[in-house]
Amino acid sequence: MKYKSQKVAYWFFALCMLLLVLQLTYGFIMGFARIGMDGLHEFIPFNTARAVHTNLLVVWLLAGFMGAAYYIIPEEAQRELVSVKLAYVQLISLAVVGVIAVVGYHFNHWEGRKFLEIPRELDYLVVVNVLLFLGLILATLFTGKRRTTTALVLTMGLLFAALLYLPGMIWFDSQVTDSFFRWWVVHLWVEGVWELIMGGILAYLLIKLTGVDREVIEKWLYVIVGLTFLSGILGTGHHYYYIGVNKIWLIVGGIFSALEPLAFLAMALFAMYMYRKGEKSHPNKIALFWTIGSSIVSFIGAGLLGFAHTLPQTNIYTHGTLVTAMHGHYAFWGAYAMIVLAIISYAIPNMTGRKRYNNSAGHLAFWLSNIGMLGMTVAFGVAGVAQVYLERKMKLDFMDVQNEISIHFVVLILCATMFTSGILMYIVEFLKYGKPTDEALEA
Template identity: 30%
Template sequence: MIRIEYETQRLSLRFYLVMLVLFLFQTGFGLLLALQHIDPGLLSGTLNFNVIRTLHLNFAIFWVLCGFIGTILFVGPLLSKRELAAPWLIHVLFYAFLAVVVWNLFTQVLAQQGIAIWWMGQPLLNEGLEYLEAGRIADVVILVGFAILSYVVVRTFPPIKQWNEIHWGLGLGVLALTAVWVFGLFFIERLDLQEYFRWYVVHYWVEGVWEVIHISLVGFLLVLMFKADVKAVGYAVFWGITLVWLSGLLGNAHHYFWIGTPEFWQFWGSLFSALEPLPLIFCFWHIYLDAHEDDMPVENMPAFAFLLGSVVLEQVGAGILGFTMTFALTNVWSHGTWVTTSHAHLALFGTFGMLGIAAAYYAVPIMRGLAGFDQRLGRLAFWLVFTGMLGVGFAFAIGGTVQVFVYRTLGLDWFGGDVAPAMLVAKVLVPVFGFIFAVGVALLVYDLLTLGARAGAAVRAPAATRAATGWSAPLSGWETGKWLLAMWFFGGIITVGLLSFNLDTVQQGSALFPYIMAGIGYPGLLLVTLFFVLRFLRSLEARTSAARAEPPLAARVPVGAT
């Protein structure tokens, strides 16, 4: 039986379990939103679209943070070689987290009735700012929770002079998680100034601080899965974090284009936003190196598959699709459309959500004391979730392209119903792919919640030996580079398509060119992404099968050989 090294690591289990429940509810809210896009009258007056959308967004943030916290608590003792400090505070943090989730659900119901309650110019229950809907009461509880997490992490870690790059990444990450949240703690009546500080939280907090924590956790999970060299991984973590902050600080300016800030932000925001994919490419490349350098078998394929999915969708959703839509000349069309929604779903779920699931698949079997477990459900759930999210991203992207032309180029009436019929095919595709995604979510939630109960009846079957040819052949760095270039090639086509909305012919009513570019770019990018992940995992599965099929060393050495 596998045993955890430190008993306080078990405190992470409850966070993983809550993460799974919240993920299930968030997916349900998303399906309901997709159906309300088709029938706007569905549950109108009972569960309004704007309330469900807010819950869908907020629950996404909640379950991702829950996964982060659980993973930090699990790896903290391993990094520090001692138990977590102040475990009683972790219990406080857990119940504070549950209170915020329940409070958010309750206040959104009140918001639908127009109840917010203000005191001294500040909204106590709900402030109504997108992504920052929580009122002051919840904001303060969240701040205290982050402070507790920071205290536990810093107290658990060894003295600073003994920190490696992963210590620094997680240490600075949790401290910044607390500090940047302060910008969301006040409400300003001037809308442009309020938006300026709101994006401090939304961009620096999510696209900056979360990225730092993400890179650090990916690095240490690679160390655990492949026994990778901590110094080599630390080197990659250092440069990843450095590039995230160097590009992201001014890259935040792509949020400033249309909120009344000075025009110079359009140039600087476009420039530095274009540099933001650099650390994502670095992270993408390093997972290839760590997975292939030592030719080690992959013992926990669901955990690695979700980790690979996290890094690849970070590259595609945050990097490539973020790149295509954040220049001022493309953002003027894409801003606030389904094109942005495509980027957001692939980036947020892909980068941060898949990391939490990967960590859960690594940690939960260890905490359950399972030497081996049936991985078939986890692998199937990965492909359903991964394929479903790529499909959802495609549907949003195509719908957004139509939306840009019909609404922003032709200027047809949104509320008069001119735009909705043009987007109908995309609106139908969203729940279709969303259902595939939801089935995958249900499978992985069931799998992780019942691993312990099913352990005695279902043990992983031995993998069949697979010939290392074709898609199962070893994956070289050269081939990986070609897959990466193919992704960026189709990203370039998407960018050209968005830029073409500035052409006179398009402005005069011809959507042929942008539609062709979108019809080539989006399917090309998402199919290359799907096939690359398939190729990557097939190569590792073949290597793992071969390793299991080899006889023990003693059986392979002839008698009398030296």
């Protein structure tokens, strides 16, 4: 069954594509600045580009999650969205907040709290926007004909993500307290409730693409939710090692964060097992590639590369270096960017009634972007290890070290070019599908 109101999702996905291109532009600005080509410095210094790059990432992923919810919830609840008009109001206000924030970064020096740089006044607009979104999703789910585990996990993830945003809005005079609560947003999002969102979308896609019974798939989902909470909540301690809080966090953070890869391993095994068990008859292979790919790459990027610097004995050396950037790129790409690209690849043919998924452009987009991102991860990793050795072991000056390692950013830019070619091909495909139609959604 399809529902006409699922069309709203298309416009959220279109916003995603736009913001993704902008995000990459700022990535290149930083990459070039790192090799001395910093012509835009007066207007877009490195710290501005960095804030815009990471904040755009968060906004396009959130837009993708919202689009996914508007697409998935009607189908799971078996009813139209309660209000399509309000969903468009929510879309437009999200875009407006995004534009104000991005423009603002270029004219103001807002707080340097990585990932949460937007001023607290704008936070209130974000809250109103998210309340509207949650209201629409919850009302649709709870007045619908069914409440599936998949829909509940997805909605729970979105609801908790909104609640966890609040501690990040409180003002603290102490650096330590401020940092302590910043992680409730940044860590408990990506290593907690966003995993539920990912798990929900993954379960939905596996049900549709493999044809395995919902009961089997949803049993796994419980295991994933359990492992996520068991490890991720106390795992927050891996950000509390040497920031001025109680030493107990060295042990608690070390142990529980070391368990976090298990949730990602479970997701990878889950996806591969369901694929093998399934009928393999669904024609949309591109969506299947992105779905299985996401589960595997998130295990490598978040699970393995996260583990690589999560014990206090290693983190004391690697903290805040390019080793972190290595892990940050591959984890965000595998877990969240790829799952958003997966649901878009699945939903667009259904919404437009066109079936372009057998052509090679879509496959090329997948491989170019994935190989490009793997290369970028290696470049960041090599630069990061060299940085740790020179700066933290040999005690060379910070800026001298940055000069020493700039060659790795040439490699980064080459790989990023390959990555971006893949993304641009993906977007061209997206555009070629055209707009959604009522006929396709009535079929």
